[in-house]
Amino acid sequence: MSKTQTPRPIRGTQDIFGPEAEAFAFVVETFERVRKLYRFRRVEMPVFEKTEVFSRAIGETTDVVSKEMYSFEDRGGESLTLRPEFTAGIARAYLTEGWQQYAPLKVATHGPLFRYERPQKGRYRQFHQIDAEIIGAAEPQADVELLCMADQLLKELGIEGVTLHLNTLGDGDSREAWRAALIEYFGAVQGELSEDSQERLHKNPLRILDSKDPRDRKFVGDAPRIDQFLSDDARAFFDAVTSGLDAAGVRWERAETLVRGLDYYRHTAFEFIPDEGSAAAGALGSQSTVLGGGRYDGLMESLGGAPTPAVGWAAGIERLAMLVGEKGEAGADVAVVVEDDELIGDAIVAIGKLRAAGMSAELVASGSPRKRFDKAVKSGAVSIVALATRDGEADRRIKADDVHAAKIEAALS
Ligand code: ATP
Ligand code: MG
Secondary structure (H helix, E strand, C coil), X not given: CCCCCCCCCCCCCCCCXXXXXXXXXXXXXXXXXXXXXXXXXXXXXXXXXXXXXXXXHHCCCCHHHHHHCEEEECCCCCEEXXXXXXXXXXXXXXXXXXXXXXXXXXXXEEEEEECCCCXXXXXCCEEEEEEEEEECCCCHHHHHHHHHHHHHHHHHCCCCCEEEEEEECCCHHHHHHHHHHHHHHHHCCHHHCCHHHHHHHHHCCHHHHCCCCHHHHHXXXXXXXXXXXXXXXXXXXXXXXXXXXXXXXXXXEECCCCCCCCCCCEEEEEEEEECCCCHHHHHHCCCCCCEEEEXXXXXXXXXXXXXXXXXXXXXXXXXXXXXXXXXXXXCCCEEEEECCHHHHHHHHHHHHHHHHCCCCEEEECCCCHHHHHHHHHHCCCCEEEEEEEECCEEEEEEECCHHHHHHHHHHHC
């Protein structure tokens, strides 16, 4: 390739700019605010981990591990993977960093994730999530709190027409019994299933319920339901979650075939999905889950830790941002217009004082001096401070309503 040609961006990555970047930032800022209301502690996690962190925690038979990971050998010959999700890395840290001492630990984070998928609307190879986890909490109250937090977040983002779809996968025993019944049921029609589902029939039959392939969907409707296999404990757990949600006023729907893609889920599994025909469904197209998660009581053991109950969720920031809609870039609180280049020093002092007083401020000091005032008006600035020389004297004019004018005078004095 010629050296003068500009390299193209990598397929499935995004350069987010303008109103979309504002919507993205709004999602992250709102999440930061809400997670503090619920007293989740902030964590920052590595973007890459040893490959086994994900293959062991998520499960070899999942799509994420078998098809979607960005894995590579580093210069030392170690197999590393760019994180495809947050939960596995946070669980690893819980075990290696002694975070057990803080249990029950409520943590939140956000950042980029990487999955080798077919890029399309709402689906990228580098995408971003917000993520919340409660580790070391066995009681259904933890599930309820997490779901309330998700519900409040969506409300504060102004997102409507998205409903919580809720299921239980039961405890280990219920899940095993259900699994055996699914193998029997789908085994009888094995030849008619998609290739993927034929392959996962014995390894991971729950995943067939999650398949989007029409050949599988045909049989999913009549498949055995978890409710037939729930132990009394598992049923009581689910009842406690649903009555907690009812008490908190969180709207939910039972979704009996919802299993989630990953191996580690137990008990509660959930997704927030746009309602059919809603504006949200229109905005997202077929990539419809905005937020998903559940209880992963089995995960710590797969990483060599002691059994540790935990529950969490993650949501795609891009998908939330699409539902938030365009966020305009607001004009500055104050534009400082320099109508005489001699006064640039005064302008720099003034703008510094305005910013120090907490007002956003922008300097307008380029182009023809006579046109700068109009330029400031067009920029959408709420107020304007114009500096000019009149009759040989520096002169300051303020164009603002009374409230803003008083604030500006106070800052500049
Ligand atoms: P899907 O069924 O859409 O592939 P998933 O079950 O793989 O989703 P999770 O692993 O549960 O998704 O991730 C939680 C959220 O992260 C999803 O609900 C979605 O909002 C977002 N997400 C997942 N994969 C992508 C992607 N490739 N691009 C953009 N957002 C994504
Ligand atoms: Mg996926």
